Amino acid sequence: MAADGTEVRVRRRDANAWLTVKSGGGRARVEEEIEIDGERFERLWPLTEGRRIEKTRYEIPVGDDLVVELDVYAGDLDGLVIAEVEFESEEAAEGFAAPDWLGPDVTEDLRYKNQRLARDGAP
Numbered sequence: 452m453a454a455d456g457t458e459v460r461v462r463r464r465d466a467n468a469w470l471t472v473k474s475g476g477g478r479a480r481v482e483e484e485i486e487i488d489g490e491r492f493e494r495l496w497p498l499t500e501g502r503r504i505e506k507t508r509y510e511i512p513v514g515d516d517l518v519v520e521l522d523v524y525a526g527d528l529d530g531l532v533i534a535e536v537e538f539e540s541e542e543a544a545e546g547f548a549a550p551d552w553l554g555p556d557v558t559e560d561l562r563y564k565n566q567r568l569a570r571d572g573a574p
Contacts (some may be wrong), residue, residue, distance in 0.1 A: 458566050461495045467491035502569040504528060531573050533563060
């Protein structure tokens with residue numbers, strides 16, 4: 452992760468692959484996702500050695516057109532589960548009444564950022 456919070460990721464799910472750039476930190480982030488072909492993914496993937504995470508993402512509707520993205524980690528992070536909800540605005544985030552099962556908010560806790568998890572392991 453760059454000092455300004457910018458991250459670059461390569462991801463693959465089934466037969467699809469993406470290059471993703473995220474910038475900023477905390478609750479408001481800019482994200483750009485570009486679909487890439489399998490050949491390009493295969494060239495980029497070795498560059499991630501030593502900084503990879505394995506997870507399965509589940510999408511759970513929670514009303515008001517919101518979805519909880521529940522990430523269940525595997526491999527070195529086995530047992531870690533993190534939920535994420537994306538909002539249209541800061542006001543929508545402020546007004547969100549989280550279900551009890553969601554657990555504590557770790558948005559500002561840098562130990563739970565994917566980049567940190569990939570490099571340092573579980574908090």
